[in-house]
Amino acid sequence: MSLEVDSILKLYGSQKALNNVSFKVDKPEVVGFLGPNGAGKSTMMKILTTYLKPSNGAAKVNNLNIKSDKQKVQQSVGYLPEHNPLYLDMFVKEYLTFNANIYKVSKQRINEVIELTGLTPEVKKKIGQLSKGYRQRVGLATALLHDPEVLILDEPTTGLDPNQLVDIRNLIKSIGQTKTVFLSTHIMQEVEAMCDRVIIINKGEIVADKKLSELRDKKEQTVIVEFDYRIEDAFLKKLPNVKSVINTHGFVYEITFTTSEDMRSYVFDFAHDNQLKILQLNQKNASLESLFIELTKL
Template identity: 80%
Template structure:
């Protein structure tokens, strides 16, 4: 177990940022830590990196206790904070060499992480000359210098353009094949593209903890159909896997099914068997974004 959090709570004055949080993260695994602004994501990250201490609870990172063994925790993780702190007047290799000396890792490791993070074309530039995407790569390279088992990434894709997003996403997916990656974000598409599992936090409490594969299997589906005649809801509820039927207006119905399988053929067959004409027939899946909104809207 790479990360194990038990009953963590954190207060800022009278404001409760985290309330009795517990979860585990395996190795290797990429886990997305989601929540609206102010939900407690960055606070949890800072606790795991030993930057701040909780009021209650405990946490182990790579088997090291955040209270009793903070140095061991720090040495065993790679951390990329939300606001990536870099010395803009330093060259990439100079900056990485400075940090390699702190970690006491061989100089060859600098070249390894430069290649791994795709910095080779820019490695002779000052950090201040780099785009936001390449600065994120420098932050990732620095986090990887000492070859940690756990990477903690706080909003690693914020502010990147579409091309940069794809590059950083692919890099994180590659890293996640052999390491634990625990990343916070509020971008649903990034989670669906990168993560094995998602933990959703709202107002300091975990409201969901699911594998992405299970979430996809659990997905609901809504079929929007317009007939040429009114149909009683009770008849539509006889369709397989129906959980809800709404007559939104006129002869238009929203039929929700407890499956991600395309159920439009069943609706078509229903119309045919009951001598109804279909004027429109559309499908929409209830995505991670919809689930996020449902769980964090209150």
């Protein structure tokens, strides 16, 4: 078992940051750890990486006890914290070499992670000269240096532009084919794109633990369509399996269907038959977002 958390309690004075949290994660798997601000995500990650001690409970990482095998846990985990700590006066390769020497890994591995994380164009710059997105890549490269079996990533896509997002997303997905990746994020689309499973935490307690495939199998979907001019909702409600039609703004409509069949072709045919032009047509998987809002609302 890659991660094994058993009844972890973390107190800050009288406040419970984590309240008897338990879950297990096996390899290979990419797990999204979701929750609103202050829910306990970063606290849990700091406990798993031994930066914080739990007030009670137990946890293992790679079958190593976080209390009695602290140093071995640190050696076996790749960790990218939310606030990525970097030496801004060091050059990119200099910084990675510094960390490689700590882990006693080869120079070849340094070059591998530079290529993996797309740092090659910036490798001769000082870290302080890099954009936020490239600094995030340096942190991810550092976490990968010693080829750990478990990666713990706190908001790994923060500050990345759309092109960088695709690259890092694909990298995390590929790593997750052979290793365990446990990541937190606020971006639902990133969870949908990268993760096999989601664990949702709210007010220090686990409120959901589901495979993404279970969420996708729900018999409901929402299609977002934009026409070239406004039409009456009543016409769209004549489409098969329609649950609701909402004109969100301008000529954009969100149509919810009570079926798992992809209904975009029906919307396309409707537009064609009624001599409408479609300016955008997307399927919105609202199940994860809806579940998150439902379970974490005040």
